[in-house]
Amino acid sequence: MPNILIADDEKEIIRLLRIYLESDGVTVFEANDGAQALDILEKEDIDLALVDIIAESYCDFEDNGIELNIDIPDEAIMINADRSELKRAVTNLIVNVYKHNPSNIRARISVAEESGRAEIRVADSGDPLPEGVDIFEPFVTENTARTVGRGTGLGLAVTKRVIERHGGEVKVRPAADGYTKEFVIRL
Ligand SMILES: Nc1ncnc2c1ncn2[C@@H]1O[C@H](COP(=O)(O)OP(=O)(O)OP(=O)(O)O)[C@@H](O)[C@H]1O
Ligand SMILES: [Mg+2]
Numbered sequence: 001m002p003n004i005l006i007a008d009d010e011k012e013i014i015r016l017l018r019i020y021l022e023s024d025g026v027t028v029f030e031a032n033d034g035a036q037a038l039d040i041l042e043k044e045d046i047d048l049a050l051v052d053i054i055a056e057s058y059c060d061f062e063d064n065g066i067e068l069n070i071d072i073p074d075e076a077i078m079i080n081a082d083r084s085e086l087k088r089a090v091t092n093l094i095v096n097v098y099k100h101n102p103s104n105i106r107a108r109i110s111v112a113e114e115s116g117r118a119e120i121r122v123a124d125s126g127d128p129l130p131e132g133v134d135i136f137e138p139f140v141t142e143n144t145a146r147t148v149g150r151g152t153g154l155g156l157a158v159t160k161r162v163i164e165r166h167g168g169e170v171k172v173r174p175a176a177d178g179y180t181k182e183f184v185i186r187l
Contacts, residue, residue, distance in 0.1 A: 002047040005029045007037040017050070034083035041076075060094070065103035066124075071110035079118045079187050081166045089162040089170075092155035093122040093183045100142075101126025108179060114186070117168075123175045123182035136160045136170070163187065 004026050006014050011032070018028045029044055031037035040046065061068040079086065097107045105126045112119050129135060130142040141153035156170075163170045168187035175182035 001025045001027060003027045003029065003045055005031060005037060005040055005044070005046045005049040007031040007034070007049060007051045009033060060098060061107060064098035066098055066101075067106045069106065069108040071108060071112075073112065077111060077113050077118045081168075081187060085162045085166075089159040089185060090120055090122070092159045093185075096155060097122065097124045097126065106178065108177075108182075118187045120185040120187075121182050123179040125179050128180055129172065135172070159185075 004021055006017050006028060007030075008014050009032055014030045014032075018030065021028050029040050029046065031040055037049065037051070041049065094107075094109070097105075101124060105124055107122070107124045110119075110121045110123075112121070130140075133140050133142075136156045136159075138157040139153040140156075160170050163185055166187060168185060170183065170185050172181055172183050174180075
């Protein structure tokens with residue numbers, strides 16, 4: 001029978017999943033944060049790890065009618081970063097996708113290793129980015145009618161600061177496969 005690790009800071013989610021999985025004969029291990037999760041991964045023979053961040057985003061995307069593709073490699077990629085700060089940095093990119101685009105678009109979240117560095121990428125097939133401004137600067141937003149939720153313009157600046165503090169970088173580049181652009185966090 002498989003051993004499954006559930007890593008989530010939402011205890012209720014763990015509780016519900018545990019009931020469901022255990023009734024199927026699965027052995028469930030739980031972790032409430034990244035450190036605990038790593039500890040369990042070292043000690044136990046885990047077949048599958050369920051981690052919170054993607055599950056949360058799934059709900060957001062579904063609610064906003066956005067088709068989400070996730071491309072995460074089977075083998076673990078170690079990222080040395082403060083878990084909650086990294087989560088905040090990535091969440092800002094994800095929230096922007098549904099906040100600044102129409103609902104009938106596609107998005108892709110992928111994680112990969114490139115030249116020995118971890119990359120977390122968020123691409124979408126939505127509108128092009130505003131031209132002639134540095135969107136990573138604080139308070140830069142585009143106030144057009146198509147922008148549904150008007151933000152303060154701090155999200156990307158926070159992401160950039162957090163990532164640079166960890167010795168990484170964040171960039172945006174044009175993307176292939178029908179995607180308009182792709183934000184890349186490199187750590
Ligand atoms: N995925 C995206 N698609 C289209 N436009 C985007 C996208 N991400 C960022 N932008 C543009 O870049 C601007 C800056 O983004 P940023 O996250 O810094 O601020 P915000 O989302 O407007 O406000 P906040 O994040 O503080 O709520 C946005 O106002 C928007 O015009
Ligand atoms: Mg934002």
